[in-house]
Amino acid sequence: MQNRYSIRTLSDLLVITTSLIFVGCSAGNNAGSMSESDILSFHQQILTIDTHVDTPLRLKYEGIDLSQHHDPHEYHSKLDFPRMDEGGLDAVFFAIWTPQGARTDSGHSAIKQQALDILDIVEAEIGKLSQYAEIVTHSQDASRLQTLGKHAIYLGLENGYPIGTDINNLELFYKRGIRYITLCHMTNNEICDSSNDTTEYGGLSPFGLKVIKRMNQLGMMVDISHSSEATVEQAVASSRAPVIASHSCSKAMCDNPRNLSDSLLTLIAAKGGVVQMCLLSDYITPDPPQEGRDSAQAVLKQKWKDIDRQTDTNREAYRLELSELNRNFPRVLPSVADAVDHIDHMVKLIGIDHVGIGTDFDGGAALSDCFDVSELPNITLELFKRGYSKSDIRKIWSGNLLRVFSKVEHLAATL
Numbered sequence: 001m002q003n004r005y006s007i008r009t010l011s012d013l014l015v016i017t018t019s020l021i022f023v024g025c026s027a028g029n030n031a032g033s034m035s036e037s038d039i040l041s042f043h044q045q046i047l048t049i050d051t052h053v054d055t056p057l058r059l060k061y062e063g064i065d066l067s068q069h070h071d072p073h074e075y076h077s078k079l080d081f082p083r084m085d086e087g088g089l090d091a092v093f094f095a096i097w098t099p100q101g102a103r104t105d106s107g108h109s110a111i112k113q114q115a116l117d118i119l120d121i122v123e124a125e126i127g128k129l130s131q132y133a134e135i136v137t138h139s140q141d142a143s144r145l146q147t148l149g150k151h152a153i154y155l156g157l158e159n160g161y162p163i164g165t166d167i168n169n170l171e172l173f174y175k176r177g178i179r180y181i182t183l184c185h186m187t188n189n190e191i192c193d194s195s196n197d198t199t200e201y202g203g204l205s206p207f208g209l210k211v212i213k214r215m216n217q218l219g220m221m222v223d224i225s226h227s228s229e230a231t232v233e234q235a236v237a238s239s240r241a242p243v244i245a246s247h248s249c250s251k252a253m254c255d256n257p258r259n260l261s262d263s264l265l266t267l268i269a270a271k272g273g274v275v276q277m278c279l280l281s282d283y284i285t286p287d288p289p290q291e292g293r294d295s296a297q298a299v300l301k302q303k304w305k306d307i308d309r310q311t312d313t314n315r316e317a318y319r320l321e322l323s324e325l326n327r328n329f330p331r332v333l334p335s336v337a338d339a340v341d342h343i344d345h346m347v348k349l350i351g352i353d354h355v356g357i358g359t360d361f362d363g364g365a366a367l368s369d370c371f372d373v374s375e376l377p378n379i380t381l382e383l384f385k386r387g388y389s390k391s392d393i394r395k396i397w398s399g400n401l402l403r404v405f406s407k408v409e410h411l412a413a414t415l
Ligand SMILES: [Zn+2]
Pocket: 158, 226, 247, 363
């Protein structure tokens, strides 16, 4: 009988070499056999998507040039293309966030115009920088652009307030590239109750039910971040497609009204959806008591009551005062390890197929060791340290979200 390890021909040699490489790869699937530089290069190779950044606000108010590298401590900007490259971040969803004013016809049409104006600003900025990035709309565009060495910019509408009471506005925003809508922000709107407001409808309004039906038909993801518990339950039940939470953490790990309880996490996963963990410090760990900071916060809170309903000028003034407060009395920030505790909890509860990352950078997110997008590889290092496999980490960084996104697209094609 011929020795099966004897090398007779060049093709035999290739077969044996290939199998050795294969064995090497699968043995190196976990952190134990990988050096830090191996993990960092793995992070750079995989497709990474952050489903929630508020960078359009930086474009609108500060005219940030995304082709330039900024110091986040000096400019408060957490994302530009050089830092996306450093942090191995391939794709993002730019949140087109709008504040909330009067729930009247004139209030709705003014805010709709404001959302369209922000879309104009984003289109103009990315249009000028087409060598770095493109605005995209399809689930497969992120990997297509990754192979071209460009960043994919998807668009989401954070707050359904600009939809007002006109269902036709959904198609208008879909045509402008919006691929998810966060049903509400910190206050109730015509669609639903918010997690941070009083109970008005007890979940979705009758109009909200129509909005979800139309979003399913168009192929827009339903984003339940910021929604009240009843809204989440009803959105999951009424949507024919899985839903997403574009930037939400676990309530069991940090008791904040914005976070998702274990029962909501379980519901979202049972429908095939995905929860994208957020890096906003107050959602990761409670703000620890701090002399000086606490009293300054109380003064600011007293001065700017109900900030979500203030005028644009007042909100900008508040934002500047808040930045000043944070400079004078910096919050003790949570760490990547604290944030990954949320991922651990969610993965244990609902499984590896239902968790992702939506940072909320430029919307207030910051960790001590992940202060801007350039430090995102620290999350991957922590995940490896805790025993997550390469396949798990690929799912967290993009696979799970893209599964839901493409399901939403396919369903729309049948409705
Ligand atoms: Zn938000």
